[in-house]
Amino acid sequence: MKQSQLFTKTRKESPSDEVSKNAILLIRAGFINKERAGVYDYLPLGLRVIKKIENIIREEMNALGGQEILMSTLQRKELWEKHFKQDRWSDENVDVWFKTKLSDGSELGLGFTHEEPISNMLEQFVSSYQDLPFSVYQFQNKFRNELRAQSGIMRGREFLMKDLYSFYPDEESHKTFYNKAKSAYRKIFDRVGIGEITYTTLASGGSFSEFSHEFQTVCDAGEDTIYITDESKKEAQNKEIGAKDTKEVKAVEVGNIFTLGTKFSDPHLKFKDKEGKEGNVFMGSYGIGLGRLMGTVVEVLSDDKGIVWPQAIAPFRVHLLSLGEKGKGYADEVYKTLVDRGVEVLYDDRDLRAGEKFADADLIGIPTRVIVGDKSLESKMVEVKERIETESKNISLDALVSELKK
Amino acid sequence: MKQSQLFTKTRKESPSDEVSKNAILLIRAGFINKERAGVYDYLPLGLRVIKKIENIIREEMNALGGQEILMSTLQRKELWEKHFKQDRWSDENVDVWFKTKLSDGSELGLGFTHEEPISNMLEQFVSSYQDLPFSVYQFQNKFRNELRAQSGIMRGREFLMKDLYSFYPDEESHKTFYNKAKSAYRKIFDRVGIGEITYTTLASGGSFSEFSHEFQTVCDAGEDTIYITDESKKEAQNKEIGAKDTKEVKAVEVGNIFTLGTKFSDPHLKFKDKEGKEGNVFMGSYGIGLGRLMGTVVEVLSDDKGIVWPQAIAPFRVHLLSLGEKGKGYADEVYKTLVDRGVEVLYDDRDLRAGEKFADADLIGIPTRVIVGDKSLESKMVEVKERIETESKNISLDALVSELKK
Numbered sequence: 001m002k003q004s005q006l007f008t009k010t011r012k013e014s015p016s017d018e019v020s021k022n023a024i025l026l027i028r029a030g031f032i033n034k035e036r037a038g039v040y041d042y043l044p045l046g047l048r049v050i051k052k053i054e055n056i057i058r059e060e061m062n063a064l065g066g067q068e069i070l071m072s073t074l075q076r077k078e079l080w081e082k083h084f085k086q087d088r089w090s091d092e093n094v095d096v097w098f099k100t101k102l103s104d105g106s107e108l109g110l111g112f113t114h115e116e117p118i119s120n121m122l123e124q125f126v127s128s129y130q131d132l133p134f135s136v137y138q139f140q141n142k143f144r145n146e147l148r149a150q151s152g153i154m155r156g157r158e159f160l161m162k163d164l165y166s167f168y169p170d171e172e173s174h175k176t177f178y179n180k181a182k183s184a185y186r187k188i189f190d191r192v193g194i195g196e197i198t199y200t201t202l203a204s205g206g207s208f209s210e211f212s213h214e215f216q217t218v219c220d221a222g223e224d225t226i227y228i229t230d231e232s233k234k235e236a237q238n239k240e241i242g243a244k245d246t247k248e249v250k251a252v253e254v255g256n257i258f259t260l261g262t263k264f265s266d267p268h269l270k271f272k273d274k275e276g277k278e279g280n281v282f283m284g285s286y287g288i289g290l291g292r293l294m295g296t297v298v299e300v301l302s303d304d305k306g307i308v309w310p311q312a313i314a315p316f317r318v319h320l321l322s323l324g325e326k327g328k329g330y331a332d333e334v335y336k337t338l339v340d341r342g343v344e345v346l347y348d349d350r351d352l353r354a355g356e357k358f359a360d361a362d363l364i365g366i367p368t369r370v371i372v373g374d375k376s377l378e379s380k381m382v383e384v385k386e387r388i389e390t391e392s393k394n395i396s397l398d399a400l401v402s403e404l405k406k
Numbered sequence: 407m408k409q410s411q412l413f414t415k416t417r418k419e420s421p422s423d424e425v426s427k428n429a430i431l432l433i434r435a436g437f438i439n440k441e442r443a444g445v446y447d448y449l450p451l452g453l454r455v456i457k458k459i460e461n462i463i464r465e466e467m468n469a470l471g472g473q474e475i476l477m478s479t480l481q482r483k484e485l486w487e488k489h490f491k492q493d494r495w496s497d498e499n500v501d502v503w504f505k506t507k508l509s510d511g512s513e514l515g516l517g518f519t520h521e522e523p524i525s526n527m528l529e530q531f532v533s534s535y536q537d538l539p540f541s542v543y544q545f546q547n548k549f550r551n552e553l554r555a556q557s558g559i560m561r562g563r564e565f566l567m568k569d570l571y572s573f574y575p576d577e578e579s580h581k582t583f584y585n586k587a588k589s590a591y592r593k594i595f596d597r598v599g600i601g602e603i604t605y606t607t608l609a610s611g612g613s614f615s616e617f618s619h620e621f622q623t624v625c626d627a628g629e630d631t632i633y634i635t636d637e638s639k640k641e642a643q644n645k646e647i648g649a650k651d652t653k654e655v656k657a658v659e660v661g662n663i664f665t666l667g668t669k670f671s672d673p674h675l676k677f678k679d680k681e682g683k684e685g686n687v688f689m690g691s692y693g694i695g696l697g698r699l700m701g702t703v704v705e706v707l708s709d710d711k712g713i714v715w716p717q718a719i720a721p722f723r724v725h726l727l728s729l730g731e732k733g734k735g736y737a738d739e740v741y742k743t744l745v746d747r748g749v750e751v752l753y754d755d756r757d758l759r760a761g762e763k764f765a766d767a768d769l770i771g772i773p774t775r776v777i778v779g780d781k782s783l784e785s786k787m788v789e790v791k792e793r794i795e796t797e798s799k800n801i802s803l804d805a806l807v808s809e810l811k812k
Contacts, residue, residue: 005540007473007528007537009531011530030531033530035482035523036480036482041475041476041478041527042476044475047475047476067413069447069448069449070456072441072445072447072564073479073547073564074445074504074549074564098506098507098514099506099507100505100506100516103553108504110516117441117447121439125414126413134411134413136413141479143480146509147509157480158478158479158480
């Protein structure tokens with residue numbers, strides 16, 4: 001894409017109403033726009049990152065056998081109030097509801113999670129052990145009426161979430177799936193580039209705490225505290241347990257997986273086993289917030305010049321900069337060549353000084369910067385610099401293409 | 407996908423609380439689930455159709471140069487109340503708002519359209535004629551508090567919509583883009599399979615009615631009336647204008663494109679022209695409801711046996727049915743071959759009678775049905791029938807693959 005066509009612009013000054021690093025950098029670089037605290041729009045660069053994260057997660061969910069659906073935001077009061085064994089409609093039990101009304105006065109809620117409607121929807125399809133097991137997932141906007149929302153896109157009042165739900169006949173078969181899901185989660189965090197600093201902790205509380213985990217990424221802006229050791233193999237504790245040699249660090253919960261048991265299936269989502277005996281379906285739920293994951297990457301990988309995107313979720317693979325009048329034609333040619341070879345390129349074809357283009361490229365954080373200057377036309381060499389490195393090198397266009405295709 | 411793995415099932419009986427054909431068929435075939443009137447979930451088959459429609463629209467919007475974004479659902483009262491020249495917050499002016507509250511008591515709305523927030527978001531990026539023109543679009547959930555919602559997914563209280571907004575310096579340059587958008591819309595309706603019965607009508611009212619159009623698909627369940635002629639070249643009237651030889655038909659509005667002028671840019675979204683003179687940006691808006699389009703296709707193309715999907719938006723290209731015990735192994739082989747060649751296949755590998763499988767295939771409406779029976783193993787021939795035809799033919803697997811790849 002030509003940067004001259006992109007409607008967003010970077011800005012030098014930080015927004016005055018933001019305190020979190022992720023929001024400040026993402027707003028300055030033109031990835032997001034703030035509607036109000038905890039409510040953000042995704043602009044073209046930001047939406048490209050979200051879509052890449054979404055695709056990585058979708059691939060891993062499909063590999064688990066998950067079937068993609070899309071539930072509604074609007075929620076029926078009756079379903080949350082008394083259909084299953086616990087009342088999650090009451091504001092005393094759940095303090096994050098946004099509620100609204102139909103024109104006839106009946107109340108609706110905006111979904112903050114989807115256990116109730118998913119279990120209820122499945123009642124029509126599940127009656128026998130032969131209908132099990134399966135898992136379903138969605139990418140869906142969640143709404144949570146948070147009292148405070150000062151962490152940028154890491155804690156939204158409206159936020160995109162992947163939630164997967166698994167349905168098994170019993171605890172034993174559930175555990176096999178649960179462990180696969182746990183591995184899939186680790187793979188996701190590896191693929192988006194934060195696997196090395198992401199720890200698995202046992203989730204506290206609940207009836208199945210041994211099979212309930214959080215994924216915590218070490219991050220100064222995190223709201224949680226975890227205890228890690230050097231030989232932890234990415235397992236950590238979420239409370240001090242006297243293990244010696246642990247280090248206390250701040251962390252962000254980037255994902256969680258829970259064994260729910262029959263909490264949301266009892267009494268309505270049931271099946272008959274081989275002997276004709278009736279039981280409730282054994283459930284698990286598995287969540288990742290896409291915005292939170294994107295915000296965490298910005299928090300932990302950025303430097304004082306701007307964002308540093310891992311390749312897998314960068315909005316573009318290459319940031320091509322044309323410098324000077326004479327090099328322009330050759331830069332156009334390089335752009336065309338790269339795009340023709342299937343490389344995603346943001347092409348800074350604007351009529352600006354080199355310093356401004358460099359500063360923008362550092363702020364936006366695309367992995368590889370390619371400069372075509374006045375001398376490139378003659379030498380047919382381009383200057384290549386990785387965002388995370390300080391040294392650049394001059395190579396031919398052919399060499400660049402084959403490096404990018406590796 | 408193996409049908410034995412799909413968690414949804416078809417049902418013979420119609421849901422008792424639906425009157426619209428699209429909802430009845432889509433619920434019976436397992437494409438959607440009703441939460442309440444006007445609020446539906448998309449199940450795996452339904453979401454596949456929505457995603458295909460979305461991709462077709464995205465391709466056409468990208469071809470227009472549209473830049474994809476994602477705005478928030480939650481809307482600030484102040485922005486709709488008094489930021490631009492008209493008040494669209496008041497329930498007297500707009501009677502479809504769903505409103506909600508933050509925990510501090512301040513009011514928020516759920517977006518039913520996005521002119522106000524998009525214009526407001528752009529104020530930070532537009533200051534000069536050099537920042538224009540451009541267009542932005544999104545696929546986003548809209549919320550409308552409809553008094554009645556009895557048309558299935560054709561009139562939702564919550565529904566997925568593509569809305570594009572264009573920003574040009576003046577009316578003349580806007581018109582050029584407007585005409586391109588009009589062609590793109592025709593292309594979309596052609597591609598999803600309803601181009602032949604979709605008419606362009608002038609939208610009534612408004613200051614720019616000559617450059618405001620609706621796209622109306624002839625459909626008995628439609629809420630609008632249009633007047634068509636045989637030589638109309640797909641142009642129609644939305645009121646009787648004494649043209650002789652017109653025919654009055656019912657129609658569904660599947661899309662609309664509007665010239666907005668400076669209604670949503672005055673006074674805040676402005677730019678300086680070459681001479682330094684200040685003016686308001688000239689705008690257009692262009693909408694398509696994805697659910698409504700899907701529902702319309704079901705209304706107009708289904709027959710008494712079920713849905714008939716056009717190839718471009720069918721959930722799968724091929725419905726493979728294995729019949730009998732002996733053919734099962736060969737059916738598995740056919741499935742593997744087709745999937746390896748990149749064909750999207752729903753494979754009915756269930757242990758059911760032939761009649762039930764045929765009825766399900768007709769109801770679900772996948773374009774090509776392929777039957778592998780007991781004799782197929784020996785003859786290496788499969789029986790192929792198009793959903794819209796009554797005759798089947800026996801061909802080899804190779805011939806099938808090359809026909810599908812055409």
